Amino acid sequence: MTGEAFPGYLPYPTVARDIEQTLPGVRIIAIVRDPLQRAFSSYSYNYVRPALEMIRKGKVPGIPTDKSDEYYKTHHLFSFEDMAQAELTLLKECLVPGGEAQSKAREKYKSWAQQMFSWRKENDLPELRDVELCYGAQVLGTVPRKQWVELVKSHPRYVIDTPNLQLTEAILGRGLYATALEWWYSVFPKEDVHVLCLEELSNGIHKMNNLTAFLGLPAYNFSEVLAEGFYNVADHEGYDTLTTREETRNSHHDIPLSDFMKQDLLDFFAPYNEQLFELIGRRCPWQK
Secondary structure (H helix, E strand, O other), rough: OOOOOOOOHOOOOHHHHHHHHHOOOOEEEEEEOOOOOOOHHHHHHHHHOOOOOOOOOHHHHHHOOOOOOOHHHHHHHHHHHHHHHHHHHHHHHOOOOOOOHHHHHHOOOOOHHHHHHHHHHOOOOOOOHHHHHHHHOEEEOOOOOOHHHHHHHHHHOOOOOOOOOOHHHHHHHHHHHHHHHHHHHHHHHHHHHEEEEHHHHHHOOHHHHHHHHHHHHOOOHHHHHHHHHHEOOEEEEEOOOOHHHHHHHHEEEEEEEEOOHHHHHHHHOOOOOOOHHHHOOOOOOOOO
8 A cells, every 4th residue: 555645735635636537536634733833833943943044044034044043033033923814814814604715715726626616615515615725925025924024024134935924924824724734525425524623642552542443454553652752742753763752742942922822823723623623523622
């Protein structure tokens, strides 16, 4: 049995269509995570880390290269709250019924998804949405995305234009799993899509058994493997360094957010979480 793992596939409707057309009989596994934890992880990994690397290599004019990471984070990088607030404002407007996430998707994918649109309308289902269409293209040379116009205006010496903008722009949007999975469920039979909550895998013998059964693999005792720990987590990248269960527990940090902003984000994610749970037929442990 052959498989491939790539997290970049999930948000794109055309990827779901292309996989369905080129790999008949394929089975899809999607792993979702607490969207707030995922957002902060994405901010740290896809914004802070490459921004610091750019500064250290002298790729940001006017910023010295010999200061501490904390100096740069204080004086030249936007905070997680800054980035989250800017994107949240954009998404709240884009995702309203009839907003750009729906209208642009309806136009962009009409050549191949018209039947799906019509079927959902006939069955009184919400229109399909593509969150990735909310962000748009570059606004100005110094402002790579429209959500950051005010941030750049108020802090012109802060770094914003980092590699992989499709990740930096969507630290919140890629945690709206239901909007993406609705496309996959529209393309694939529901029994061919298996969704795992990442947090379930910490004591996941039963979940792993379900997964092997879904793939048609023989039963396997995962207890020893899971007891050892995990790979490619916390500060250990890749699959050559094992992170023990104790290290994993100690690697979680409080997300630096004001109480108001944290509640605003939790309130924003809540209905999308409920849509996800309805789609997969169970709840993930990060929302009771």
